Amino acid sequence: xxxxxxxxxxxxxxxxxxxxxxxxxxxxxxxxxxxxxxxxxxxxxxxxxxxxxxxxxxxxxxxxxxxxxxxxxxxxxxxxxxxxxxxxxxxxxxxxxxxxxxxxxxxxxxxxxxxxxxxxxxxxxxxxxxxxxxxxxxxxxxxxxxxxxxxxxxxxxxxxxxxxxxxxxxxxxxxxxxxxxxxxxxxxxxxxxxxxxxxxxxxxxxxxxxxxxxxxxxxxxxxxxxxxxxxxxxxxxxxxx
Amino acid sequence: xxxxxxxxxxxxxxxxxxxxxxxxxxxxxxxxxxxxxxxxxxxxxxxxxxxxxxxxxxxxxxxxxxxxxxxxxxxxxxxxxxxxxxxxxxxxxxxxxxxxxxxxxxxxxxxxxxxxxxxxxxxxxxxxxxxxxxxxxxxxxxxxxxxxxxxxxxxxxxxxxxxxxxxxxxxxxxxxxxxxxxxxxxxxxxxxxxxxxxxxxxxxxxxxxxxxxxxxxxxxxxxxxxxxxxxxxxxxxxxxxxxxxxxxxxxxxxxxxxxxxxxxxxxxxxxxxxxxxxxxxxxx
Numbered sequence: 001x002x003x004x005x006x007x008x009x010x011x012x013x014x015x016x017x018x019x020x021x022x023x024x025x026x027x028x029x030x031x032x033x034x035x036x037x038x039x040x041x042x043x044x045x046x047x048x049x050x051x052x053x054x055x056x057x058x059x060x061x062x063x064x065x066x067x068x069x070x071x072x073x074x075x076x077x078x079x080x081x082x083x084x085x086x087x088x089x090x091x092x093x094x095x096x097x098x099x100x101x102x103x104x105x106x107x108x109x110x111x112x113x114x115x116x117x118x119x120x121x122x123x124x125x126x127x128x129x130x131x132x133x134x135x136x137x138x139x140x141x142x143x144x145x146x147x148x149x150x151x152x153x154x155x156x157x158x159x160x161x162x163x164x165x166x167x168x169x170x171x172x173x174x175x176x177x178x179x180x181x182x183x184x185x186x187x188x189x190x191x192x193x194x195x196x197x198x199x200x201x202x203x204x205x206x207x208x209x210x211x212x213x214x215x216x217x218x219x220x221x222x223x224x225x226x227x228x229x230x231x232x233x234x235x236x237x238x239x240x241x
Numbered sequence: 242x243x244x245x246x247x248x249x250x251x252x253x254x255x256x257x258x259x260x261x262x263x264x265x266x267x268x269x270x271x272x273x274x275x276x277x278x279x280x281x282x283x284x285x286x287x288x289x290x291x292x293x294x295x296x297x298x299x300x301x302x303x304x305x306x307x308x309x310x311x312x313x314x315x316x317x318x319x320x321x322x323x324x325x326x327x328x329x330x331x332x333x334x335x336x337x338x339x340x341x342x343x344x345x346x347x348x349x350x351x352x353x354x355x356x357x358x359x360x361x362x363x364x365x366x367x368x369x370x371x372x373x374x375x376x377x378x379x380x381x382x383x384x385x386x387x388x389x390x391x392x393x394x395x396x397x398x399x400x401x402x403x404x405x406x407x408x409x410x411x412x413x414x415x416x417x418x419x420x421x422x423x424x425x426x427x428x429x430x431x432x433x434x435x436x437x438x439x440x441x442x443x444x445x446x447x448x449x450x451x452x453x454x455x456x457x458x459x460x461x462x463x464x465x466x467x468x469x470x471x472x473x474x475x476x477x478x479x480x481x482x483x484x485x486x487x488x489x490x491x492x493x494x495x496x497x498x499x500x501x502x503x504x505x506x507x508x509x510x511x512x513x514x515x516x517x518x519x520x521x522x523x524x525x
Contacts, residue, residue, distance in 0.1 A: 054420060080422035092417040094410045105410045108403055109422035157422060 005032030006067020006083070008053065008161055008194065013062035015045075015052050022048040024216045025062070030161065030194050035187040037210035037224065039200040039237065045216040046196040047089050050165050053194070054086040055079050066161070081109050083160030087167065091150040095139025099130055099149050102138050106156030115158065123152040126185065144175040148182060155186075162186065164195040168202065180206055200237045204228045212237060244374040249496035250489055251377055257488025258385035259446050261392055263465045264472070264480040266439030269395075270318075272412035272475035273432035276326050276337045280345035281440060282462030284321070287348060288314040288444025289453040293361045303365065310448075311441035318437020319430060327429070345458070352455035360452035384446040391442045392481065395435070399477075404431055412475060464491075464504070467511045473521025482523055 008030040015023040022045040030036045038046050051057040052064060055076030064071040069082050079086075094102055103123065107116045124131035127148040133141060138149055147167055154162060167183065168176040176199065184206045187193050197203035204210060204224040212220040212233060220233060227233050267281050278284070288310045295306035325344055329337050367379030399405040407423050408431070418425050451457065468487050472479030490510055494503025514522055 056416075056419070075419070075424070077419035077422055077424040080420070086420045088417055088420060092414055092420075094413055096413060097406065097410060101406050101409075104403060104406045105421050105423070108407055112422075113403055153421070 005160055005192070006069070007031050008192075009063075009065050010049075010053070011063045013049070013052060013059050013064065015048055015057055015059045017057075021060075022216050023052070023059075026213070026216070026218055028211055028218070030192060032160075032192055033190060034209065035183075035193040035195070035207040037203045037207035038194070038196045038213055039198070039203055039210055040213035041237070042198060043215075044213040046198075046213055047165055049213065050086060050163050050194070050196055053163060054084055056086075080157045080159070081111065083158075084163065085154035085157055085159035085161070086163040087150050087154045087165060089165040090169065091146050093138045093146055093150050093153070095137065097138060098135050099133045099138055099141075099152075100135060102149055102153050103156050106153035109157055112157040116156070119156045119158060123155055126155070126189070127152055127182070142175070143171045144178050147171070147179050151182065151186070159191070161192040161194060164193065166197060167195070168197065168199045176202065201228070246493070246496060248375050248377070249493045251375065252381065253489030253492030254485055255377070255381045255385040255488070256492055257485030258388040259443065259450070260461070260465065260468060260488055261481050261484035262388050262439050262443040262446070263461070264468045264484045265392060265395055265477060266436040266443070267465060267469050268472070268475055268477050268480045269408070269432055269439070270436040271469070272477070273408055274322070274326060274330075274429045275415075276330070276334075277341065277466075277474075278321065278326075278436070279338055279341040280321070280348055280458075281436075282458030282465060283345050283348035284314055284317055284437060284440040285444045285447060285461075286352060286453065286455070286458045287317060288441045289448040289451075289457065290352060290356060290361070292445055292448040293363055293453050294356075296363060297361070303363075307445040310444055311438060314441030314444060315434045315438035318433045318435075318440065321437070322430060322433035326433070327426075349455050349458070356455070358455060360454045362452045363448050365449050380449050384450060387442070387446055391439065395439065398435070404428070408432055464507065467508070471511060471514050471522050473524040476521060476523060479521055479523030486522075 010026060010028040013023050013026040014021065026049060038049060040046055048057055052059050053071065055071055055074060059072055066082060066084060071079065074082070094105065103120055107113055107119060112119065129145060130148055130152055133145060138146060141149065164183065167179050171179060180202050183193065183195060187206065195203060195207060204227060207224050209222065210224050210227050211218050212227065220227065263281055263285060267278060271277055291310040291313055292306045295301040295309055296303055321344060325340050326337065329340055365380070367383055369379055370377045370382060399409055407428055411418050411423070411425060411428050415425050464487065468483045469480050472483035487507060490507050491503045494506040518524065
């Protein structure tokens with residue numbers, strides 16, 4: 001029997017830090033099985049948006065729901081058990097732990113501990129390089145490998161939605177292409193993905209739909225092919241070609 | 242080699258084994274919770290009184306006294322965390338130091354009220370071992386082996402259990418932990434219990450070697466913190482190695498000069514290390 005997968009729905013989200021408001025009335029929806037992108041320039045509020053969804057930043061107004069779970073009132077450490085996994089900005093791996101130990105931290109919640117071997121096999125199957133690097137310290141790997149490890153760590157808790165924050169940040173152009181290839185592979189697995197990126201052109205090739213965020217507001221949304229073809233979007237966010 | 246010098250070096254290694262436990266405990270708590278338990282040696286003192294009281298006053302067999310003192314001090318560690326440290330987690334470090342320092346004086350004063358200022362002896366001694374004119378105290382050797390077992394158990398806990406790995410992870414990056422479903426506040430409680438248990442084990446091993454009195458913490462508390470800083474505060478392996486180094490310095494110092502002088506040498510060495518390598522002797 002297939003369990004009804006929940007949708008992620010944000011309505012009228014306002015959020016910020018101190019006097020600074022980062023998000024103004026942001027609405028967003030990710031349906032089960034979809035890959036959705038949030039694109040926009042640096043400082044548009046993309047990271048804040050993901051942090052609201054994983055409970056790291058409490059919204060000042062609006063609602064965030066994942067199925068019937070009210071995220072705004074759930075402690076962030078309870079969200080992996082609900083099915084939300086967040087690969088944070090700059091990966092935030094534990095460099096002094098091995099790849100396998102990083103995966104163990106990702107499988108900390110009781111439900112995930114029971115399935116550790118099964119999930120580790122899944123991750124090693126998805127990223128065969130991680131199987132080779134299993135006992136290597138995470139901090140000694142290349143940027144692309146660390147990104148694989150960070151995504152693998154997030155996949156250990158069998159998430160229903162994967163949040164990716166700037167997976168291409170700080171990586172060489174060739175590696176960026178590899179990382180988007182990984183994202184494509186994950187979404188082809190049928191996993192629901194919400195990805196935040198500055199790298200607009202590349203991300204529009206791997207997602208179904210996207211939202212354009214600028215100065216804390218959603219300024220455009222639509223199917224990725226439409227957005228990529230829209231002259232206004234091309235001029236403002238794609239380097240105007 | 243002079244058998245007396247060899248004896249001093251061996252005694253220093255044995256001493257280092259016992260120093261290692263409170264050093265590991267302090268480092269664990271500091272690495273995870275980011276608070277220094279200034280009263281750590283006084284937790285050990287309470288454990289030593291527990292062993293002495295249960296064994297000599299209540300007539301319990303020694304192993305039962307040990308088996309009770311260890312969890313008692315572990316529970317004290319949790320209480321210390323919940324009642325004193327947790328409310329001050331966001332406070333400036335100086336306030337946290339003053340608070341755990343206050344607990345130090347409370348425990349000293351409490352021990353004096355309950356047990357008086359007498360030196361209390363367990364009166365347990367294993368026969369010494371002899372090998373080619375070198376005499377080693379059987380009690381010290383047994384305590385050393387137990388300390389190594391304790392350190393080994395801690396290593397296995399940190400290496401192979403989910404909570405242990407999370408403890409090593411949280412020491413590096415606490416903000417990211419909730420994304421993995423880890424509630425840092427619960428990990429702090431576990432780390433405090435383990436830190437307390439190490440103090441409890443140290444108490445059992447010191448109770449058979451030293452007479453307990455309310456100020457016994459002063460005889461190894463300062464050197465414990467010194468070793469922690471020397472190994473790099475929060476660095477478990479560095480602290481472990483520095484404990485043996487310090488044990489040998491103290492022990493050979495008292496062989497060449499006398500016990501008082503050996504601590505002067507040890508502190509002098511500490512000052513030199515801190516000027517030369519302020520990040521700790523074994524920092525990478």
